Amino acid sequence: MVKTGVFIRIPLLISVPLSLNFPYMNRFAILLLAVVYGNLLFAQTNTDKKIGKSVDSLLKLMTLEEKIGQMNQYNGPWAATGPLTNDDNLLDQVKTGKVGSMLNVTGVKRTRELQELALQSRLKIPLLFGQDVIHGFRTIFPIPLGEAASWDLKAMEDGARVAATEASAAGVHWTFAPMVDIARDPRWGRVMEGAGEDTYLGSLIAKARVKGFQGTGFGDTSAVMACAKHFAAYGAAVGGRDYNSVDMSLRQLHETYLPPFKAAVEAGAATFMNSFNDINGIPATGNKYIQRDILKRDWKFKGFVVSDWGSIGEMINHGYSKDSKEAGMQAANAGSDMDMESRSYTKYLAELVKEGKVKMAVIDDAVRRILRKKFEMGLFTDPYKFSNEKREQTQWNNLQHRVVARDMAKKSIVLLKNEKQVLPISKQTGSIALIGPFVKAKSDHLGFWSYDWPDDSTRIVSLWEGVKAKVSPSTKMLYAKGCGITELDKTGFAEAVATARKADYVILTIGETRDMSGEAKSRSSIQLPGVQEELVKEIVALGKPTVVMISAGRPLVFNWTADHAPAILYTWWLGTEAGNAMADVLFGDYNPSGKLPMSFPRTEGQIPIYYNHYNTGRPAKNDSDRHYRSAYTDLSIYPKYAFGHGLSYSNFDYSDITLSAPSFTAAQSLTATVTLTNKSTRPGTETVQLYIRDITGSVVRPVKELKGFQQVYLKEGESKVISFTLTANDLRFYNDQLQYIYEPGEFKLFIGSSSDMVKEVGFELK
Numbered sequence: 001m002v003k004t005g006v007f008i009r010i011p012l013l014i015s016v017p018l019s020l021n022f023p024y025m026n027r028f029a030i031l032l033l034a035v036v037y038g039n040l041l042f043a044q045t046n047t048d049k050k051i052g053k054s055v056d057s058l059l060k061l062m063t064l065e066e067k068i069g070q071m072n073q074y075n076g077p078w079a080a081t082g083p084l085t086n087d088d089n090l091l092d093q094v095k096t097g098k099v100g101s102m103l104n105v106t107g108v109k110r111t112r113e114l115q116e117l118a119l120q121s122r123l124k125i126p127l128l129f130g131q132d133v134i135h136g137f138r139t140i141f142p143i144p145l146g147e148a149a150s151w152d153l154k155a156m157e158d159g160a161r162v163a164a165t166e167a168s169a170a171g172v173h174w175t176f177a178p179m180v181d182i183a184r185d186p187r188w189g190r191v192m193e194g195a196g197e198d199t200y201l202g203s204l205i206a207k208a209r210v211k212g213f214q215g216t217g218f219g220d221t222s223a224v225m226a227c228a229k230h231f232a233a234y235g236a237a238v239g240g241r242d243y244n245s246v247d248m249s250l251r252q253l254h255e256t257y258l259p260p261f262k263a264a265v266e267a268g269a270a271t272f273m274n275s276f277n278d279i280n281g282i283p284a285t286g287n288k289y290i291q292r293d294i295l296k297r298d299w300k301f302k303g304f305v306v307s308d309w310g311s312i313g314e315m316i317n318h319g320y321s322k323d324s325k326e327a328g329m330q331a332a333n334a335g336s337d338m339d340m341e342s343r344s345y346t347k348y349l350a351e352l353v354k355e356g357k358v359k360m361a362v363i364d365d366a367v368r369r370i371l372r373k374k375f376e377m378g379l380f381t382d383p384y385k386f387s388n389e390k391r392e393q394t395q396w397n398n399l400q401h402r403v404v405a406r407d408m409a410k411k412s413i414v415l416l417k418n419e420k421q422v423l424p425i426s427k428q429t430g431s432i433a434l435i436g437p438f439v440k441a442k443s444d445h446l447g448f449w450s451y452d453w454p455d456d457s458t459r460i461v462s463l464w465e466g467v468k469a470k471v472s473p474s475t476k477m478l479y480a481k482g483c484g485i486t487e488l489d490k491t492g493f494a495e496a497v498a499t500a501r502k503a504d505y506v507i508l509t510i511g512e513t514r515d516m517s518g519e520a521k522s523r524s525s526i527q528l529p530g531v532q533e534e535l536v537k538e539i540v541a542l543g544k545p546t547v548v549m550i551s552a553g554r555p556l557v558f559n560w561t562a563d564h565a566p567a568i569l570y571t572w573w574l575g576t577e578a579g580n581a582m583a584d585v586l587f588g589d590y591n592p593s594g595k596l597p598m599s600f601p602r603t604e605g606q607i608p609i610y611y612n613h614y615n616t617g618r619p620a621k622n623d624s625d626r627h628y629r630s631a632y633t634d635l636s637i638y639p640k641y642a643f644g645h646g647l648s649y650s651n652f653d654y655s656d657i658t659l660s661a662p663s664f665t666a667a668q669s670l671t672a673t674v675t676l677t678n679k680s681t682r683p684g685t686e687t688v689q690l691y692i693r694d695i696t697g698s699v700v701r702p703v704k705e706l707k708g709f710q711q712v713y714l715k716e717g718e719s720k721v722i723s724f725t726l727t728a729n730d731l732r733f734y735n736d737q738l739q740y741i742y743e744p745g746e747f748k749l750f751i752g753s754s755s756d757m758v759k760e761v762g763f764e765l766k
């Protein structure tokens with residue numbers, strides 16, 4: 001999605017974690033804290049009650065049409081992120097209270113103008129402005145999948161905070177993020193928008209992002225409402241084809257796909273968006289089980305649910321609704337509170353209420369939820385509080401935001417391979433050839449779901465610029481593009497080879513264009529596009545010290561490169577600060593620490609491939625053991641790169657695991673300890689990963705499940721003792737009755753640097 005606009009910035013809010021160290025606090029301090037906390041809770045409950053009363057009083061004044069208006073969301077006339085329906089009288093509808101929210105309207109000027117119209121309506125209910133602020137707004141951050149590779153929750157929270165600060169200063173109240181769909185199929189274009197394949201990691205990231213977007217709470221002008229999407233299981237689309245059906249057991253749904261959504265509720269996400277797919281035959285948008293029973297009843301979600309773009313109307317195509325009226329009825333009754341761009345609610349809800357097909361209580365519940373958020377955001381006190389030109393101007397060029405983006409970007413890069421320590425490159429290198437289509441690229445670093453600004457050419461840092469700022473003045477930089485990203489033309493190869501031949505070192509950049517991964521960007525082949533891998537072959541054949549950098553929105557297949565290039569950095573799409581972050585890693589100013597949040601397949605035929613699969617009755621032990629095994633006869637059983645893989649310029653050594661006891665009971669806990677040593681001459685950060693396996697269960701359990709991780713910084717030669725404490729709660733799973741239980745028995749515990757490089761030990765839960 002490409003957009004234009006005009007914007008701002010806000011000083012970065014640094015959140016100071018309140019760490020409570022009770023043993024060292026005196027009683028008075030504890031008492032004081034209890035009083036303050038009690039008062040805060042009281043104030044919160046009081047505010048909640050007050051808002052509840054205001055919502056109820058307002059609701060009493062509203063006609064049915066005005067209520068339905070609040071449940072209606074339209075796209076603004078300037079940009080669209082879905083198939084647009086044009087309404088000639090859109091502005092009139094806003095003026096007469098027929099619209100509760102708009103999307104794709106940004107900028108103080110536009111939001112103010114539309115808000116002014118909304119305030120001409122009888123009850124003067126302000127509009128909510130929603131926008132896809134997915135990985136930054138003015139300052140673009142790495143794509144969410146790239147950020148997830150950092151495993152750095154604080155950095156992701158800070159990134160979301162910056163995005164919220166910039167977007168809110170441009171009049172945006174509400175971001176349609178985070179996307180928390182678990183995704184195990186890299187053909188699906190939207191893997192770029194999420195946190196990858198793992199439920200545990202995805203849940204923590206969901207929380208971090210919600211916290212970042214919503215900041216210190218609504219009412220603060222830098223807080224935007226978060227929206228956990230797409231509810232639910234959108235990432236499990238059959239064949240990785242966007243919008244496709246999802247068919248899975250309820251156990252799988254609860255265990256793998258729902259937890260990140262639950263985590264978002266626990267973090268206070270203000271809103272949810274439902275999804276385009278059907279789940280076991282019922283479209284998510286008309287799915288009462290997930291929206292009413294799970295989300296609103298079981299999880300006690302107090303916010304509202306917006307449909308996905310046109311997803312109410314699309315239930316007709318699904319073959320679930322006979323027409324738009326029936327779709328409106330099914331969606332409203334199932335708990336979809338707001339209709340994004342289907343126009344079913346605005347056209348038919350009143351009739352449906354009169355016919356008794358949708359109860360007034362359903363409408364009132366939806367409208368209450370929506371109005372509550374408008375009150376919480378402070379829009380009834382000041383409908384223009386987010387439309388402040390001065391703030392917009394201030395935030396437009398907040399340099400601190402770029403510092404946060406660069407930090408996030410360098411942490412997102414994953415070092416896949418580094419033979420003979422080809423990396424890092426010395427800043428004093430005599431000559432470096434930069435080859436490939438991404439060397440001077442700018443907007444391709446932004447990726448899908450990002451914004452184009454008129455001054456992008458000066459703001460986005462290309463690799464060329466990043467390297468130039470890093471190397472010694474005497475280093476000669478040479479350049480040849482070699483080929484395009486998707487084009488088949490090889491006429492540039494000769495120049496590229498000649499250029500590389502002249503240099504002491506080669507940096508070769510390849511990847512996907514920014515719109516090859518994203519919504520509606522599923523690919524059946526996830527090989528490197530065009531002739532890029534052929535270019536790699538020619539350059540690597542020169543035998544020079546060479547690093548290949550891959551910029552992409554998904555795990556790609558690049559076997560030749562993986563097997564022959566001396567060093568590989570996977571850089572995703574890194575955003576505004578791409579070139580600087582790449583140079584930080586290339587030249588060793590930042591020692592890479594990223595770890596893959598998704599398994600990388602060897603070929604598309606291996607998909608879906610994920611580390612936490614079941615064992616099956618005939619598991620292959622290794623690649624020589626494939627006969628009559630659950631394996632392909634013509635392919636390794638292993639992914640090309642495993643979940644959690646990522647190297648460093650340091651060498652980390654793991655001791656064997658020590659357990660506090662060989663067994664424990666549900667009333668006790670178990671501590672697992674390893675000593676981690678940095679056996680290199682460089683300081684670095686390692687992400688120590690803990691996995692478990694439940695050997696025998698009342699339902700089969702995955703061969704490994706991530707249950708914890710710690711990011712540990714070690715100076716050269718330094719050792720640290722790393723401990724993890726587990727309780728029976730960490731061993732829970734959904735049984736065949738959908739009860740979330742733990743079962744006594746034997747387990748394995750693994751600790752290591754990736755899902756395939758671990759030490760292991762057994763323990764028992766008594």
Ligand code: BGC
Nearest residue numbers: 081082132176229308309519
């Ligand atoms: C996407 C959503 C997005 C919405 C509004 C839809 O097509 O699936 O993720 O938030 O459009 O742009």
